[in-house]
Amino acid sequence: MSAFAHVPTGSGQSASPPPAARPGRYRFLPYLLLLPGAAWLFLFFAVPLLQLAAASLYDPEGSLSTGYTLTWAFGNYPAALQQYWPQFSRSFLYAGIALVLALLMGYPLAYAIAQKAGRWKNLLLVCVVAPMFTSFLVRTLAWKTILSDNGWLVGLLRDVHLLGPDGRLLATPVAVVLGLTYNFLPFLVLPLYASLERLDYRLLEASSDLYASPLKTFRRVTLPLSMPGLIAGTLLFFIPATGDYINAELLGTPNQYMIGNVIDSAFLVRLDYPQGAALSFLLMSAILAVVFVYLRRAGTEEVL
Amino acid sequence: MAQETPAGDLRLANLTKTFGAFTAVDDLSLTIGQGTFFALLGASGCGKTTTLRMIAGLEEPTSGQVLLGDRDIARLRPYKRPVNTVFQSYALFPHLDIFENVAFGLRRRGIRSVDQQVRQMLSLVQLDGYERRRPTQLSGGQQQRVALARALINHPQVLLLDEPLGALDLKLRRQMQIELKRIQTEVGITFVHVTHDQEEAMTMADTVAVMNAGRIEQLGAPADIYEFPATAFVANFLGQSNLIAGDVFGSNGSDTMVTAHGARFSVPSARARTDRGPVYLGIRPEKLQLAGAAVQVPAGSQHLDGTITDASYVGVSTQYLLRTGWGTELSIFVANSGAQQRFAVGERAVAYWDPRHAFLLSRRADENDRTTPVLDEPVGASS
Numbered sequence: 001m002s003a004f005a006h007v008p009t010g011s012g013q014s015a016s017p018p019p020a021a022r023p024g025r026y027r028f029l030p031y032l033l034l035l036p037g038a039a040w041l042f043l044f045f046a047v048p049l050l051q052l053a054a055a056s057l058y059d060p061e062g063s064l065s066t067g068y069t070l071t072w073a074f075g076n077y078p079a080a081l082q083q084y085w086p087q088f089s090r091s092f093l094y095a096g097i098a099l100v101l102a103l104l105m106g107y108p109l110a111y112a113i114a115q116k117a118g119r120w121k122n123l124l125l126v127c128v129v130a131p132m133f134t135s136f137l138v139r140t141l142a143w144k145t146i147l148s149d150n151g152w153l154v155g156l157l158r159d160v161h162l163l164g165p166d167g168r169l170l171a172t173p174v175a176v177v178l179g180l181t182y183n184f185l186p187f188l189v190l191p192l193y194a195s196l197e198r199l200d201y202r203l204l205e206a207s208s209d210l211y212a213s214p215l216k217t218f219r220r221v222t223l224p225l226s227m228p229g230l231i232a233g234t235l236l237f238f239i240p241a242t243g244d245y246i247n248a249e250l251l252g253t254p255n256q257y258m259i260g261n262v263i264d265s266a267f268l269v270r271l272d273y274p275q276g277a278a279l280s281f282l283l284m285s286a287i288l289a290v291v292f293v294y295l296r297r298a299g300t301e302e303v304l
Numbered sequence: 305m306a307q308e309t310p311a312g313d314l315r316l317a318n319l320t321k322t323f324g325a326f327t328a329v330d331d332l333s334l335t336i337g338q339g340t341f342f343a344l345l346g347a348s349g350c351g352k353t354t355t356l357r358m359i360a361g362l363e364e365p366t367s368g369q370v371l372l373g374d375r376d377i378a379r380l381r382p383y384k385r386p387v388n389t390v391f392q393s394y395a396l397f398p399h400l401d402i403f404e405n406v407a408f409g410l411r412r413r414g415i416r417s418v419d420q421q422v423r424q425m426l427s428l429v430q431l432d433g434y435e436r437r438r439p440t441q442l443s444g445g446q447q448q449r450v451a452l453a454r455a456l457i458n459h460p461q462v463l464l465l466d467e468p469l470g471a472l473d474l475k476l477r478r479q480m481q482i483e484l485k486r487i488q489t490e491v492g493i494t495f496v497h498v499t500h501d502q503e504e505a506m507t508m509a510d511t512v513a514v515m516n517a518g519r520i521e522q523l524g525a526p527a528d529i530y531e532f533p534a535t536a537f538v539a540n541f542l543g544q545s546n547l548i549a550g551d552v553f554g555s556n557g558s559d560t561m562v563t564a565h566g567a568r569f570s571v572p573s574a575r576a577r578t579d580r581g582p583v584y585l586g587i588r589p590e591k592l593q594l595a596g597a598a599v600q601v602p603a604g605s606q607h608l609d610g611t612i613t614d615a616s617y618v619g620v621s622t623q624y625l626l627r628t629g630w631g632t633e634l635s636i637f638v639a640n641s642g643a644q645q646r647f648a649v650g651e652r653a654v655a656y657w658d659p660r661h662a663f664l665l666s667r668r669a670d671e672n673d674r675t676t677p678v679l680d681e682p683v684g685a686s687s
Binding site: 200202203205206207208209210211212213216220221224225227 | 360361362381382383387388389391393395396397398399408409412413454455458
């Protein structure tokens, strides 16, 4: 994940002598230190992933009661995609819209906290993180109350005729997108904040001195220099938001279901393991593809 | 070369900047001639950087005007001023390569073909071939030259330099001083250079203004200020001085007579800043000579007796401290030309000087002798 590796390399020019060879008995120390983490990753990530890959190729005729056989049924993939492409594209659409909304709110927020907040900085950061102290479910249920048909928000929107007399927010795509935006906003704001906090105001002065209006300064200096945080934040927002199913479940209806809901029901309701596994892999590869294209375009070129 | 209309002089008129109760720049007025190399010299906190930032537009004056020609630019936003700055920290854009750093100002003004200009500018600062490097890949001196090129390429009417050499080591600083002076002569732009390094100011500037507590203490050509300082602050900030507390007791027309610690001295009236009351008799350490006994002092000189309390050999000169009869220690720099007698610590000696090299400054009645002990390198002793 090269997006996170933007540490400046310092004075790459200076030729320092190579470090002296370590004494033999320390040579394996780094690997030894890696061992617990690697074992954990192997047992609880690599093995299940392989198992999931195998499950996605099971005989689709099998069931939990009759047992599954590995028949290399690659047909599971096109079948799953054909059946659930609306939920698939909806996932990316909702996550995409939520991302845009979150950027519109999150960038100014992160900028204000990092550059303008002064002594309020820490308090504001706590405010950003505070919702994380309660569970994801509780937060989403709270939104259910906020958006409910007889809640103040809907009442207000009806009064100003932004909603019709029977208009509602809950159980609409709007509710799901708002939920996604809210729930994943801190993941976008925190990396952005970290990037913007390091932004040297003297560079902004220099830009202003060199005929750049505030808008041009933002475009040519602030934005490129916050790219590492922006990339990290977008990914941390977009990836979980695409795979999310809680928001659609609690704030939407089956008409708003995203691919996460389908996978959830494939494993837990319909007990169609091959299909659930195939959908999981499709989602994973789709996200990887999007991330790859994104990093290639926004990637390391502009960034240190 | 100039794209802008001819600039005219840069004039600061009654410029004042206060931060709360603190007055950083206090009713400053001065004129900087077009095409001159001007240095604002002062200790940190004297208001020199604030003055520079007001010219650049990075700080808004509390009152007063910044005039460029006949135009008051004091309230223009920085990006609307024909003024560019070389920042103390260089402030190079880390996400852009050297070429784009230098081209930044041109591009922001919508100039499309920048190639030739950038290359010309890079060769002016002797960085040909560095176009695609990143700022972090360059040394301090190279970064400094990029910062200079980035500002100069815009042909500003005034170039501001905020302690641009502060981060460089001594040898590189010397080299850059000569370089900057060469470039300034070549491009003919008004340079306003802020520094706390008196040697830097004297080496490069045509005119030096010594600032203290938000005001200008003295303004003039480096040699004039050094040879005949206006105040005790200037006498000791710009190089070192032996200031002996005394009182004027008369004048014989061409000379002013002074008594100090029971002895009588005279100074040409043209070198006296005042003709009455308490004064300082000032003599630069290098203007003092040493002799073994009063009989060796040449006619026309004035002298003081004392005991050598310190002798530091620094190569080009030997720096002595001479304790006078009333306890003040005078600094004396004797050039190591080979002809001079060497003195040892504890020896009796006589310090003498040509009265035309002394100067008189006014003194507050409660102030005593002011001499700076020989600690760091004096002006001119190590170049």
